[in-house]
Amino acid sequence: MKKTTMILTFLFLSTWAFAQVEDSLKIAMNKTTVFSIFDTKIEVKKNDDGSRTWEFIPNSKVYNEKDSEKHFKRKIKHSTGLDLELGINTWIGDGDAPTVRPWGSWNPAFNTYYAYKPSKNFSLKTMLGISWYNFKFEDRNLQALRSPDGIFFEQFEDGGGIKSKISASYANFSLIPTIQSNNGKFRFGIGPYAGLRLGGRGKFVYRDSTGDRRRQFQMGNMFANDFRYGGRVEIGVGDVDLFLNYDFNEMFQTDKGPKVNTLSFGIIL
Known part of the structure; x- marks a missing residue:
């Protein structure tokens, strides 16, 4: 039983780590930097013309995805x-x-x-x-x-x-x-x-x-x-x-x- 638990734990941690690495690679390939301030996630994307697009997306559960897109997403170049x-x-x-x-x-x-x-x-x-x-x-x-x-x-x-x-x-x-x-x-x-x-x-x-x-x-x-x-x-x-x-x-x-x-x-x- 202990051996089975250890194997499952190892598989879970491996899958989680691989997902984190995959997300990081995707961010790097898309030239996007992601960070958070309080309850707001900020994504900074570098465009091909040298400009940058800033997106402000709240992490609060009070708003659903549609409301966040409509009221809180803002793009600045x-x-x-x-x-x-x-x-x-x-x-x-x-x-x-x-x-x-x-x-x-x-x-x-x-x-x-x-x-x-x-x-x-x-x-x-x-x-x-x-x-x-x-x-x-x-x-x-x-x-x-x-x-x-x-x-x-x-x-x-x-x-x-x-x-x-x-x-x-x-x-x-x-x-x-x-x-x-x-x-x-x-x-x-x-x-x-x-x-x-x-x-x-x-x-x-x-x-x-x-x-x-x-x-x-x-x-x-x-x-x-x-x-x-x-x-x-x-x-x-x-x-x-x-x-x-x-x-x-x-x-x-x-x-x-x-x-x-x-x-x-x-x-x-």
């Missing part, structure tokens, strides 16, 4: 990534400010983002990144110079100008609530951003009287504002995403340059 933006800068405001040439006034940016998607038609994207303002003047002989009183512009008389511009770089943070169609083919987001200046300078390229190509640099920040803030719009159609940024504060520090606001627009790659 999120994704992270890196994108590149390539846009064009211009400025709006003071009529005495130099005219900016769109081609060559590039606005490149690198961003890392986190998108939280609590529902099918809504997501909240946060971004951290670095962008560069470049303003290339239409008048190639117009040189931007820095003085203690601010930035000023004057015609270059000692040769022929090839390129004249000023630039500034910023570290940025953006928060973009986004809505999208059911099939995801149309997306629209709008939200705020803020940036902290990292650097800046002026650059003038010209040919001297002998025809040699020369460069002059105005080091320093050219009195660009240390802090920028504004509004951002993102529009996506199919696989194409576009952006538009508008700075609410002026490009230059108070009384240190023309009263202009920056507008940037381009494509998200």
Whole structure:
């Protein structure tokens, strides 16, 4: 009798252990992590696109399976990534400010983002990144110079100008609530951003009287504002995403340059 009891006990424990191992293998194969907090079982499934699906299922016996599915199961997806933006800068405001040439006034940016998607038609994207303002003047002989009183512009008389511009770089943070169609083919987001200046300078390229190509640099920040803030719009159609940024504060520090606001627009790659 004792021997029979021992055999049955051994078979029971073996079957139970095998079931536990089998469940663990299934979880591993499905890339699913399961854990419990109080009376709620939480399943975290890693999807092929890198996002994760969270399911909250109560263990309480008060609710049957149907009620739990209807009232207590919740799916949350999120994704992270890196994108590149390539846009064009211009400025709006003071009529005495130099005219900016769109081609060559590039606005490149690198961003890392986190998108939280609590529902099918809504997501909240946060971004951290670095962008560069470049303003290339239409008048190639117009040189931007820095003085203690601010930035000023004057015609270059000692040769022929090839390129004249000023630039500034910023570290940025953006928060973009986004809505999208059911099939995801149309997306629209709008939200705020803020940036902290990292650097800046002026650059003038010209040919001297002998025809040699020369460069002059105005080091320093050219009195660009240390802090920028504004509004951002993102529009996506199919696989194409576009952006538009508008700075609410002026490009230059108070009384240190023309009263202009920056507008940037381009494509998200």
